[in-house]
């Protein structure tokens with residue numbers, strides 16, 4: 360299990376530890392470092408950029424999934440402090456009854472994905488249209504270094520009364536450790552901001568004839584900051600998603616949810632009808648966008664929804680059933696069955712964050728790239744689709760996703776629900792197709808680098824360090840040499856490899 364992520368598998372042999380307390384993690388890290396091993400933190404393992412796959416045999420993987428304490432929920436000062444292995448779903452479940460949630464409140468994989476790992480590689484989805492990425496919701500961190508020392512950041516670094524309520528007290532040392540993919544230290548405590556859950560929500564879905572018109576509307580929506588969530592699909596990926604997860608199971612799920620949450624009958628009926636209607640409606644549209652709008656009152660969210668409708672109409676979009684955003688909100692953290700397609704084929708996404716002014720250009724370049732590789736894709740049975748998201752006011756996420764026939768890894772068998780996995784056809788090991796997908800991903804990542812795109816989940820995949828200026832790289836290396844003197848923290852992630860002399 361530990362030698363693969365969702366895309367890659369490695370043959371290296373290494374040790375794995377799964378500490379049950381921060382104290383034992385701390386003693387283990389000190390011992391590991393003193394003996395010259397490198398330290399590779401891991402959460403649930405649901406990434407696909409080799410972020411926790413060690414470069415070296417003398418490595419120890421730190422599985423943080425048993426560090427699951429919610430340390431403090433502070434409803435007065437609006438923050439929550441957690442250990443790194445807390446999942447987004449368990450955090451959401453602990454906060455919801457108190458009428459609270461974090462601004463960014465998790466990735467689609469949040470049933471298993473951990474808070475510590477998510478802020479370490481950064482992520483967008485729930486809450487991202489309004490509040491940006493996971494890193495934007497962090498107030499303060501405690502970082503364990505290989506020498507066993509712990510650094511608190513932000514207002515928590517006070518030698519007097521340390522309270523993690525304010526991030527930018529002086530230079531932003533919290534930011535230094537975010538999106539680092541574990542290269543700067545092990546996060547042992549994470550403090551996130553809280554907000555009071557807005558009582559009113561409205562939904563909107565719309566279909567567009569072209570990607571261009573849909574992306575233009577997404578940029579408009581992002582600039583206004585009206586939506587809380589905004590995600591979109593091309594026709595192929597939407598079909599694949601409906602097939603791999605099935606609205607049928609969503610409807611069953613709604614039934615259970617509505618009972619559990621004791622919803623009123625009219626609301627429940629609306630959800631059901633909306634879900635059923637969505638089956639045909641969603642399939643017939645072309646490029647579809649799905650929005651959630653939060654606010655304090657129904658008139659407020661309805662007003663916001665009408666603003667969104669106008670934006671949709673301005674690009675000749677058609678309002679369709681809002682079943683999908685309703686379903687996603689009704690139960691944000693569903694199973695992660697889509698890590699294999701409905702026909703058992705393998706699945707791997709990649710993405711680019713782009714400023715609005717370059718979204719259409721990057722989309723056209725991606726399409727042209729896929730078109731120029733059509734023969735190789737056909738030869739190996741590789742198919743591709745798109746997911747899109749808004750991240751804060753400044754950027755769009757374009758996420759091409761590949762499918763191809765290939766053997767499943769242990770990680771697929773671990774995370775797909777057992778009854779679902781039994782229904783999925785297996786495939787033979789298909790190294791040539793996997794290599795072809797790998798080459799496509801690498802070449803597309805290079806194309807994105809050359810267009811100045813940014814990325815989450817850099818890991819060992821996106822060409823990060825090599826695409827930075829000399830000045831930036833030199834500063835980053837100097838910082839690393841101070842916080843991680845022996846270069847033992849996840850060497851190779853962010854492209855920061857160890858020199859032979861450091862082994």
Ligand SMILES: Cc1cc2nc3c(=O)[nH]c(=O)nc-3n(C[C@H](O)[C@H](O)[C@H](O)COP(=O)(O)OP(=O)(O)OC[C@H]3O[C@@H](n4cnc5c(N)ncnc54)[C@H](O)[C@@H]3O)c2cc1C
Pocket residue numbers: 365399400401402403404405406407409410411423443465466467468471472473474475476477478479480481482483484485540541542544545546547695696697698815816818849852
């Ligand atoms: C079905 C599915 C849906 C997904 N949906 C989304 C989505 O909506 N949005 C999105 O952005 N991504 C998504 N992802 C990608 C991924 O699941 C998320 O980014 C998630 O946050 C990863 O969490 P994890 O616990 O699995 O991290 P892991 O894969 O275990 O680790 C990720 C990185 O964090 C580092 N790390 C882990 N713990 C620590 C720590 N305590 N200190 C320092 N470094 C650490 C690791 O070394 C590694 O580099 C999805 C993946 C799947 C399979």
